[in-house]
Each structure stands twice: as C-alpha cells, then as structure tokens.
Amino acid sequence: MAKSKIKFICANCGFESLKWLGKCPSCDEWNSFSEELVEERKASVKKSAHAKEVKTLDSITELSEERIKFGINEFDRVLGGGIIHGSAVLIGGDPGIGKSTLVLQALAKLKEKVLYVTGEESLRQIKLRAKRLNITSTNILLLAETDLDLISATIKDVEPAIVVIDSIQTVYLPDLDNAPGTVTQIRECTNFIMQFAKKTGFSALIIGHVTKEGVIAGPKILEHIVDTVLQFEGERNHSYRILRATKNRFGSTNEIGIFEMHEDGLEEVKNPSEIFLSERDENVNGSVVTSSIEGTRPVLLEVQALVTPSNFGNPQRVATGFDYRRLSILLAVLEKRANLRISAHNVFLNMAGGIRIEEPAVDLAVCCSIASSYLNKPAKTEMLIIGEVGLGGEIRSVSHIEKRIQEAEKLGFSSVVLPKNNLKSIKQNNKIELIPVDSIIKAINIVI
Numbered sequence: 001m002a003k004s005k006i007k008f009i010c011a012n013c014g015f016e017s018l019k020w021l022g023k024c025p026s027c028d029e030w031n032s033f034s035e036e037l038v039e040e041r042k043a044s045v046k047k048s049a050h051a052k053e054v055k056t057l058d059s060i061t062e063l064s065e066e067r068i069k070f071g072i073n074e075f076d077r078v079l080g081g082g083i084i085h086g087s088a089v090l091i092g093g094d095p096g097i098g099k100s101t102l103v104l105q106a107l108a109k110l111k112e113k114v115l116y117v118t119g120e121e122s123l124r125q126i127k128l129r130a131k132r133l134n135i136t137s138t139n140i141l142l143l144a145e146t147d148l149d150l151i152s153a154t155i156k157d158v159e160p161a162i163v164v165i166d167s168i169q170t171v172y173l174p175d176l177d178n179a180p181g182t183v184t185q186i187r188e189c190t191n192f193i194m195q196f197a198k199k200t201g202f203s204a205l206i207i208g209h210v211t212k213e214g215v216i217a218g219p220k221i222l223e224h225i226v227d228t229v230l231q232f233e234g235e236r237n238h239s240y241r242i243l244r245a246t247k248n249r250f251g252s253t254n255e256i257g258i259f260e261m262h263e264d265g266l267e268e269v270k271n272p273s274e275i276f277l278s279e280r281d282e283n284v285n286g287s288v289v290t291s292s293i294e295g296t297r298p299v300l301l302e303v304q305a306l307v308t309p310s311n312f313g314n315p316q317r318v319a320t321g322f323d324y325r326r327l328s329i330l331l332a333v334l335e336k337r338a339n340l341r342i343s344a345h346n347v348f349l350n351m352a353g354g355i356r357i358e359e360p361a362v363d364l365a366v367c368c369s370i371a372s373s374y375l376n377k378p379a380k381t382e383m384l385i386i387g388e389v390g391l392g393g394e395i396r397s398v399s400h401i402e403k404r405i406q407e408a409e410k411l412g413f414s415s416v417v418l419p420k421n422n423l424k425s426i427k428q429n430n431k432i433e434l435i436p437v438d439s440i441i442k443a444i445n446i447v448i
C-alpha cells in the first residue's frame with residue numbers, strides 16, 4: 001500500500017525537505033517551501049508484477065518523423081522544423097510577455113483541428129485577442145476548463161491534432177489533494193498530459209509561468225518531463241521578443257526566433273542584424289559591432305560601453321545583456337595586458353536591442369568598446385570585431401567564422417578583425433578585408 005507523508009517542496013526547483021526551510025539549499029530561493037502530501041512507495045517488486053518482453057534496437061521499425069508546421073518560420077525553426085506528433089512542448093515566460101499571443105497566432109494558419117484549453121481567460125477574452133490579431137480560423141476549438149479529467153475526456157471526443165494548455169499552473173487532477181499550482185499538481189498534470197499525448201498521438205503545447213517569488217512553481221521542474229522547452233523572453237520596454245529553445249529532444253537547442261510585438265500581434269523579424277544595427281550612431285565613443293551565433297544564424301549586434309571616472313571609492317560595473325562576471329574578467333585583462341587603468345572608473349556595458357549574449361566570441365568587441373570609451377576615441381566604423389579573449393590577453397579562435405564573415409559582407413562591412421588562428425579554417429574567398437590579430441593590444445591599436 002502506498003503511504004502518504006507530508007513533505008515540504010521548493011516551488012522553484014522541486015527540492016524536498018522533511019521540515020520547512022526559509023531558504024532553499026538547492027536553488028537559494030527564499031520562502032519557496034510549501035507543505036505537500038507525497039505518496040511513498042517501497043522499492044520492492046510487487047508480487048503481481050511480471051516480466052515484460054524486451055526488444056533489440058535494430059528490430060524496432062522507425063516511424064517517419066512527422067511534424068506539423070505552423071507556417072511561422074521563426075517558430076517552426078526553433079522547434080526544429082515543426083512539432084512532432086505525440087510530443088509535449090513547454091513554453092515558459094514572464095507574465096504578459098506574449099505567450100498566449102504567440103500560441104494563438106501559431107495556431108491560426110493550421111489546417112489541422114486544434115483544441116485551445118484556457119484556464120486563465122474566458123472564451124470572450126480569447127475571442128477579443130483573436131479579433132485584435134485578425135484570426136478567423138475555423139479549426140480552433142476553445143474550451144474553458146481546469147479539471148484535467150474533463151479536459152482529457154474532451155480531447156478523446158474531439159480528437160484534435162494539437163492541444164494547447166494555457167496554463168499548466170491552472171489545471172488540476174481531481175484525484176490529488178493538492179491545490180492547483182502546487183508543485184505536485186503541476187508535475188503530475190504535466191506527466192499526465194505527456195503520457196496521454198504519447199498514447200493518443202496529439203501534440204501538446206503547454207504554457208507555464210515563471211515567477212520570481214516562487215509562489216507558483218516555475219517551469220524548472222517540468223523541464224525534465226517534457227520533450228521541448230521554449231523560453232519566451234524580452235525586455236519589458238523593448239518590443240522585441242526572443243523565443244529560445246533550451247531543451248529539444250527533436251532538434252537543436254540554442255536556436256532562436258525573433259519577433260516584434262505590435263498591436264496586431266507578433267511579427268517575425270527575418271533579418272535581425274539590420275534591426276539590431278538600425279539605431280547605431282557610428283561616431284560615438286564606445287560603440288562597436290560584433291557577431292554572435294544564435295542557434296544556426298549569425299546575428300550582428302552593437303556593443304556599447306560607457307567608461308566614466310568614479311568619484312567615490314567603489315567604481316560601478318553594470319552589464320546589460322552580458323555576464324557580469326565575464327565583464328569583470330575582461331576588465332582585469334584590459335588593465336593588466338593592455339595597460340588601461342580602468343580600476344578607478346565606472347563601466348557600463350550594454351548589448352543594444354535588449355538581446356542577451358552568452359557567447360565568448362563577443363569578448364574582443366566588449367574589450368574594444370570599453371577601450372574606445374576610456375580613450376575617448378570612436379572605433380573605426382564599417383569594421384566587425386570577433387574573438388574570444390584569454391586571460392593572457394591572447395585572442396582565441398571562435399566557431400562558425402565563415403558564417404559570421406558572410407553576414408558582415410551582406411550588411412556592407414568593409415573589414416573583419418578576427419583571431420589569427422581562425423584564418424586557416426577559412427576556405428572561401430571573401431571580398432571583405434580580413435585583419436587577423438593575436439593579442440588584445442594589437443586589436444585595440446587597429447580598431448581605435
């Protein structure tokens with residue numbers, strides 16, 4: 001017999017504890033534990049269980065990889081070319097970022113029957129949104145329900161190709177005693193939908209909220225369960241939204257789709273480089289252009305730095321869209337290897353356009369923009385800067401160099417500053433001038 005036990009579970013990461021804790025030892029979140037009933041099973045083989053037949057890998061006939069394409073390029077590409085039959089996709093994002101809008105727009109062009117289950121909004125509110133987005137599809141069926149038993153019965157009856165659950169925090173399994181939105185409910189509901197989708201063959205799009213307070217569980221604990229996790233992000237005061245795949249069992253991760261939010265919905269941004277560079281003022285100190293590979297695409301973007309003398313003891317360092325610790329390392333390298341005395345200066349760094357960059361290939365551009373602002377000299381325009389900076393001040397090679405060069409050529413840049421070691425991996429002839437560098441000092445002398 002399964003035994004019930006009370007446990008305290010962190011709503012943020014799913015860490016379990018026997019007593020209440022103020023701060024989660026696993027994810028450092030404060031006040032995130034809530035009391036939940038957990039059923040425990042002993043790890044022994046039941047008498048009634050019997051062995052099942054196993055198969056060899058080569059005896060299994062593979063299914064053709066069938067995908068449903070939504071007809072929105074940016075969305076399809078992030079999914080790896082469409083959604084696979086019977087798979088579950090989790091779309092996470094901050095409140096109000098546009099998750100429901102994205103999903104509704106994605107459904108609009110489909111020929112297949114889809115079921116949109118809403119637990120948050122009324123059918124009228126959905127209709128209002130559809131009207132604003134000019135969606136007139138007759139294939140979208142709506143259901144306002146939160147009881148998962150009733151929802152699954154409806155799915156059986158309607159037999160849709162795609163089911164949207166908006167959102168996972170609102171639905172519940174009536175068999176469980178826990179309230180909707182608790183960790184156990186969310187985990188079990190996702191598990192249930194996942195199994196049901198595999199069995200019935202529909203694809204599930206599950207929307208999940210991320211809350212910083214950890215009152216409702218964020219999609220962190222669900223990431224292991226579902227096939228694909230998409231993160232919809234953007235700065236509140238920018239109209240750009242980025243859809244990022246952080247996990248994909250059927251496609252590459254780190255692929256991004258870029259959208260712009262308008263009154264009539266999200267519009268695909270087909271050439272992100274042009275947008276990220278469109279507001280660039282070329283003669284300003286501290287502005288340089290670099291290239292980052294987002295998924296499979298090169299995106300050119302502007303790095304801006306502002307270096308000002310600090311009148312107080314502790315100089316400030318602020319990085320937007322860039323890792324703060326990485327900035328500290330690069331500042332130390334600049335100080336020691338390029339002899340720039342930045343330690344008594346405030347440094348503000350910004351990746352223009354609200355994009356977040358994790359790639360080390362932008363290191364050199366960050367260093368050059370800081371040096372340009374510090375020295376009060378604008379960097380050469382029409383020059384693209386690529387390279388990873390090592391602790392010795394050396395410039396290390398980066399991946400996908402040819403793609404980056406091509407994108408720079410396409411957008412009319414006349415030269416590319418790149419790591420010397422990358423030269424041998426370039427096979428094609430480029431019209432653009434290539435300037436190889438091997439140390440940070442040489443790079444700064446060339447760029448500024």
Ligand SMILES: Nc1ncnc2c1ncn2[C@@H]1O[C@H](COP(=O)(O)OP(=O)(O)OP(=O)(O)O)[C@@H](O)[C@H]1O
Nearest residue numbers: 093094095096097098099100101102261262263264
């Ligand atoms: N009339 C409008 N004009 C312009 N933008 C709008 C308009 N109405 C809504 N929006 C945009 O749509 C966003 C809300 O979209 P949506 O409801 O899809 O977000 P959501 O992520 O599903 O939110 P929630 O977390 O509440 O479910 C708003 O933040 C705003 O940017």
Ligand SMILES: [Mg+2]
Nearest residue numbers: 099100101166
């Ligand atoms: Mg919504």
